[in-house]
Amino acid sequence: ETGVTQTPRHLVMGMTNKKSLKCEQHLGHNAMYWYKQSAKKPLELMFVYNFKEQTENNSVPSRFSPECPNSSHLFLHLHTLQPEDSALYLCASSQQKLQLGYYGYTFGSGTRLTVV
Amino acid sequence: AQSVTQLDSQVPVFEEAPVELRCNYSSSVSVYLFWYVQYPNQGLQLLLKYLSGSTLVKGINGFEAEFNKSQTSFHLRKPSVHISDTAEYFCAVSAGGTSYGKLTFGQGTILTVHP
Numbered sequence: 731e732t733g734v735t736q737t738p739r740h741l742v743m744g745m746t747n748k749k750s751l752k753c754e755q756h757l758g759h760n761a762m763y764w765y766k767q768s769a770k771k772p773l774e775l776m777f778v779y780n781f782k783e784q785t786e787n788n789s790v791p792s793r794f795s796p797e798c799p800n801s802s803h804l805f806l807h808l809h810t811l812q813p814e815d816s817a818l819y820l821c822a823s824s825q826q827k828l829q830l831g832y833y834g835y836t837f838g839s840g841t842r843l844t845v846v
Numbered sequence: 847a848q849s850v851t852q853l854d855s856q857v858p859v860f861e862e863a864p865v866e867l868r869c870n871y872s873s874s875v876s877v878y879l880f881w882y883v884q885y886p887n888q889g890l891q892l893l894l895k896y897l898s899g900s901t902l903v904k905g906i907n908g909f910e911a912e913f914n915k916s917q918t919s920f921h922l923r924k925p926s927v928h929i930s931d932t933a934e935y936f937c938a939v940s941a942g943g944t945s946y947g948k949l950t951f952g953q954g955t956i957l958t959v960h961p
Contacts, residue, residue: 734889773936773951786948820889834880835949837889 733757736821736838744846745811751841753804753821761826762804763835764796767818779804780826811845818842848873850939852952859927860960867922867955869937879920880938880949881911890936896920907931932959 734755743749753762764776778786779798793815795807804821822835853868871877878897882890894905901913911922920937937952 736889772953775948775950778948822890834878834892834895835890837882837891839887839889842887 734821734823734836734838736819736841738841739839740842740844742844742846743808743811745813747811748807748809750808751806751819751821751843753806753823753838755802755821755823755836755838757823757825757836759823759825759836760801761824762798762801763822763824764804764806765820765822767820767840769817773820777806808843811843813845816843816845848877848939848941848950850937850950850952852935852937852955854955855953856956856958858958858960861929862926864925865923865927865931865957867935867937867957869920869922869952871918871920871937871939873918873939873941875941878940879911879913880940881905881909881920881922882936882938882951883907884934884936884954886933893922893935927957927959929959929961931957933957 737752761780763778766774766776775788776790777796782798782801793810797805818840820840821838824835849872851870859865880895881893883893884890893909894903894911896903896913904910909922909924911920913920934954934956936954938949940949
């Protein structure tokens with residue numbers, strides 16, 4: 731158990747479906763992140779939430795919609811995805827200290843998404 | 847802007863041999879440096895981190911890394927590897943002095959330990 735829990739672990743969805751990925755942390759962290767990991771590509775930062783406010787959106791298509799209702803939960807809502815969106819989606823959290831840097835991320839085990 | 851280059855995409859090595867995984871970074875400000883490991887079908891696990899102080903950092907599973915500011919490198923080493931060290935390893939950098947952290951990852955190095 732890493733302290734960051736992602737569900738589901740595996741998801742197969744059609745291009746017209748709507749689904750959501752969930753991430754939960756009980757580490758007391760105040761920042762949460764979504765990353766996309768595709769085969770043979772570097773990790774891609776998708777979204778950053780700091781103190782529940784979205785502080786970064788790295789030009790992610792609108793078919794991906796994040797939601798952070800509180801500092802412990804993060805969702806990624808998916809709709810009308812494309813086959814190229816198939817990847818491992820990783821959630822991470824960290825404790826941000828203003829002007830003091832931070833101490834690295836804690837990652838979840840990821841959701842393996844397959845779009846058919 | 848910051849960036850990370852992992853110089854080897856794959857490193858094969860025999861069990862009990864030493865290994866070095868290379869990482870170079872670029873940043874215009876002071877940095878924090880990290881190594882993560884990812885086992886198959888799992889998330890990333892922190893191996894070690896350099897925030898300040900001693901340039902030789904020791905981590906879990908017998909790994910260590912040395913921060914070299916003049917060469918902008920943060921290479922990962924282990925004197926004797928085990929089969930269980932087979933995994934993908936990621937170097938990451940974050941610039942210091944920001945109000946929140948953002949990690950930039952390298953492309954990853956797949957370490958394969960052969961018996």
